[in-house]
Each structure stands twice: as C-alpha cells, then as structure tokens.
C-alpha cells in the first residue's frame with residue numbers, strides 16, 4: 001500500500017531552489033548558535049537543564065537544516081572532548097530522529113534510476129520503510145527469484161543540496177579561519193575539504209556497493225562477520241539493492257541477553273574486526289554507529305553501511321602496528337615517535353608536554369575503558385600545548401578518532417567495564433598464524449614477538465617506581481616550561497591591551513575632531529568619522545581577542 005499523506009516538506013527541501021534563502025538560513029542558524037554559546041558562558045546559565053534545552057534546540061535546527069547538517073551533527077556527537085555532555089547526548093539521538101520521505105517519491109526514484117516499473121523489478125515491495133536515515137531510506141522487497149532484499153533509496157535532491165551547502169559552509173569556514181586564530185590549529189579548512197569529499201562519496205551507492213564487496217572479501221575467512229550480498233543489476237548511484245539480513249541493534253544489550261548472546265562476545269568480535277580493518281586491511285568503516293551494525297540470532301556481527309569508508313595509507317600501516325604495540329607496552333616515547341613519523345605531531349625542541357599528554361592518554365586507554373569524560377582532565381594541557389602550536393591534526397586522523405570514539409561508545413553500551421586489552425586478545429593471538437613475508441603483516445609478527453619479549457621482562461615494582469619518579473621529574477620540567485608559557489601569555493595580553501588602548505585613543509580623537517569640524521561647518525568631518533569608525537572596529541577586534549585570551553587563560557589555570 002502506498003502512503004497517501006505526504007509529510008510536510010522540511011525547510012531544507014523548500015530551499016533547494018533558492019541558494020540565497022539557504023545561505024541566509026545557514027548563516028542565521030550559525031550566528032544564533034554562536035550567540036547562544038557565548039551568552040550562556042557570559043551570563044553563567046550553566047545548569048545541566050539549561051544546556052539540555054539548548055542542545056535540543058540545536059538538534060531541532062540541524063534536523064530542519066537537513067542531511068548535510070545532520071551528518072555534521074552526527075560527527076560532533078562523539079566529541080565529548082569538545083562539547084558539553086548534554087550536547088553530545090542530544091546529538092547522539094540525531095540518527096533516530098530523521099523523518100522518512102514520501103514512499104511515492106522513493107518509488108519514482110527507483111523506477112527512473114533502474115528504468116523499469118516497480119512490479120517488473122520486484123515481485124513485492126513494502127512501501128513503508130523499515131528505516132529512514134539521514135541520506136536515504138530503506139524498504140523491504142522481494143525479487144522475482146524469491147530472494148528477500150532491502151532497497152536503499154537516496155533522498156531526493158541530495159546531490160544538489162550538498163553542492164550548495166558545502167559552498168556556503170566553505171565560505172563560513174574560510175571566514176572563521178581568517179578571524180579566529182585558534183581555528184587554524186584544528187586545520188578546519190582541511191577538515192571541511194575532507195568532510196565534503198567523504199560525504200560526496202557517500203551519496204554514490206555504486207561506490208558503496210564496491211566498498212561492500214571489498215569489505216566482504218577482506219572478511220571472507222571470518223564466519224562471524226556478515227556483509228549483505230549486493231545485487232548490482234538493481235543498483236545505481238541512487239538506489240542500492242542488497243540481501244535482507246535482519247538483526248538486533250548492536251548496542252541493544254537487553255535484546256542480546258534475551259536470546260542468550262553474551263554482549264562481551266559481541267564486544268570482542270567488534271573490537272577485533274576493527275583492529276583487523278585498521279591494522280591488517282587498511283580499509284575501515286569510518287562510521288560505526290549503532291545503526292550501522294547488528295547482531296544476527298546466531299551471534300554473528302552484521303555490517304550494513306559501507307558509504308563512509310576510509311583507507312589508511314600502506315606506508316602508515318606499519319607505523320599503526322608499531323603504535324598499537326607501543327600502546328600495549330605503554331611506551332610513550334615510541335608512541336610519540338610514531339605520531340611524529342606519521343606527521344600527526346610536529347617535532348619541536350622540547351617534546352615534554354606532548355609526551356605528558358600521550359602518557360596520560362596511553363595510561364587511561366590501554367587497560368581501562370576509554371572514559372570519555374577523562375578527556376576533560378587533559379583538556380587544559382591540550383590547550384597549553386596548542387598555544388605553542390606543536391600539533392597538526394590532519395583531517396584523516398579526525399575521522400580515525402571519530403570511528404574509534406564511536407566504536408568505544410558502542411562497546412561501553414554493551415559492557416560498561418570492557419577492557420580493550422582483553423577484547424583485543426583474539427586478534428593478538430591470530431597474529432601468530434600470519435605469514436611474516438606479507439608486507440605489513442610481517443611488521444605485525446615482529447611487533448607481536450617484541451611484545452611477548454616485553455611481557456616476559458616486564459619491569460619489577462622497584463623499577464616501575466623508579467620510572468614513575470623519572471616521570472615526575474619530567475613533569476617538573478613541564479612546570480618550568482609552563483611557567484615560561486605563562487610569561488609569554490602575559491606578554492601577549494599586554495600587547496593586546498596596548499593595541500586596544502591605542503585604537504580607543506585614535507577612535508576617540510578622530511570622533512572628537514569630526515564633531516568639531518561638523519560644528520564649525522568645516523569640510524573633512526566625514527573623513528574623521530570614517531577613521532573613528534575604522535579604529536572603532538579594530539578596537540572591538542582587539543577587545544574580543546583580549547576576552548578570548550582571558551578565557552583560554554582561565555581554562556588553562558582551572
């Protein structure tokens with residue numbers, strides 16, 4: 001049965017034909033968000049309840065702005081290191097709140113893409129979608145051969161919308177990059193570039209079908225991983241037909257327990273499959289949110305979505321392997337060295353602050369659940385280090401972090417006390433069977449051997465205590481370093497204050513001159529006022545800079 005009542009078109013659907021209206025809408029929403037964040041900080045409306053209301057407003061706005069922004073929101077939903085917890089939680093609901101679109105539109109897209117009427121293509125087609133996602137919706141169907149399939153249909157007008165949105169967002173990002181100095185540390189231009197590239201690839205279902213085939217091939221010898229079969233004859237850029245493989249949502253702990261599946265087993269399976277994707281295959285699913293994975297009734301892990309895949313360069317693969325084992329060994333020096341080699345951290349004369357940050361992360365990451373809130377405690381150090389500009393976070397790295405933090409969220413839903421080391425054991429064991437001659441795999445074998453040797457000669461408690469003492473000495477160095485950073489901070493503030501004072505004087509003097517010329521009916525008053533206005537603008541800029549410095553300083557000092 002076809003649905004008869006078409007849902008009311010959302011704002012983004014109405015704006016498709018007017019780039020100007022879209023530009024205004026996006027800019028107004030961005031300005032509102034900036035203002036709200038600023039206002040809440042200034043007026044100290046910091047209660048969790050208030051933040052929650054703001055976060056709900058943001059979710060509503062993103063849903064209204066449509067797919068591009070829903071995707072951006074989904075990415076931000078894992079960044080507890082950047083956003084307050086209420087925002088992280090609210091953004092996490094985004095993928096479950098995307099409205100479906102009219103099924104008659106979906107059918108029209110299928111028929112025009114595949115070139116035949118629906119009944120010629122499918123023996124049965126359920127017009128009520130089983131899922132609506134940000135980019136498309138999924139319908140169940142049956143082929144004339146009797147095979148049960150799902151048909152993923154892309155939202156209408158998506159390509160056009162992406163082109164328009166990324167142009168507008170690009171302009172905003174360039175503008176922010178110019179006027180907000182701290183934005184440059186995050187390389188927001190490259191992140192925007194890479195994000196738009198990845199999203200554009202994600203709306204090509206032929207590419208997704210190829211990704212699914214490659215992924216299935218990589219897991220051909222792994223019975224516990226299921227990748228639905230693709231039907232290329234029924235697949236185009238905007239329609240994807242694949243085998244119907246039902247399952248329980250991967251983070252539905254109660255549902256799994258109810259049918260006798262141990263959530264910890266699923267955790268091990270998920271984590272090992274990711275280690276294989278990252279370290280062994282160099283080809284990984286960059287968006288492991290709970291909607292993209294499920295568990296079959298016989299305990300297998302199903303992967304559904306291959307739109308957002310990322311590749312790790314072969315040259316980095318070995319280094320990733322080395323880092324993995326360095327993390328296991330809590331070898332901070334080696335981790336930092338690998339990050340430098342990978343171009344993720346720029347070397348500088350004194351690497352102590354970087355080592356300290358990495359040390360804290362490795363300590364927390366290696367044998368405990370990754371406590372997202374723990375990032376808060378290193379945030380101040382991160383700011384201090386960013387102040388010196390030693391970090392360069394390439395856009396690709398942000399996607400890897402996104403994938404890992406999302407996966408971590410799923411793992412903690414399943415088992416709040418999960419232990420990465422324990423979960424990774426089956427993968428580490430499987431290294432023993434890997435032939436050493438296969439490039440990157442040889443490195444795996446070498447590192448595994450090194451790791452075993454390390455375990456045998458693990459330092460005794462006295463040695464560990466001495467190492468801790470050394471580490472503390474290093475922290476002492478850091479304090480001296482921080483003190484010199486403090487002097488630098490004070491100098492920068494003084495410089496800004498002097499500039500503000502200078503602009504205030506110029507502006508005031510020019511305004512006064514303009515007023516005198518105007519009263520005396522002497523020409524040139526407009527020129528003087530113009531100078532007053534320009535100096536006034538610079539004054540405002542210097543004051544904002546001063547305010548921001550204050551905020552950063554407060555964050556570092558807290």
Ligand SMILES: Nc1ncnc2c1ncn2[C@@H]1O[C@H](COP(=O)(O)OP(=O)(O)OP(=O)(O)O)[C@@H](O)[C@H]1O
Pocket residue numbers: 095130131132133134135136137138150152228242243244245246247290291292293304305306307
């Ligand atoms: N082969 C399949 N068999 C059964 N259900 C499926 C299948 N593929 C997808 N689904 C269902 O449809 C939902 C959405 O699918 P999918 O994640 O591929 O869509 P999407 O548009 O790429 O979503 P998003 O980009 O927001 O992650 C899944 O969570 C799952 O419930």
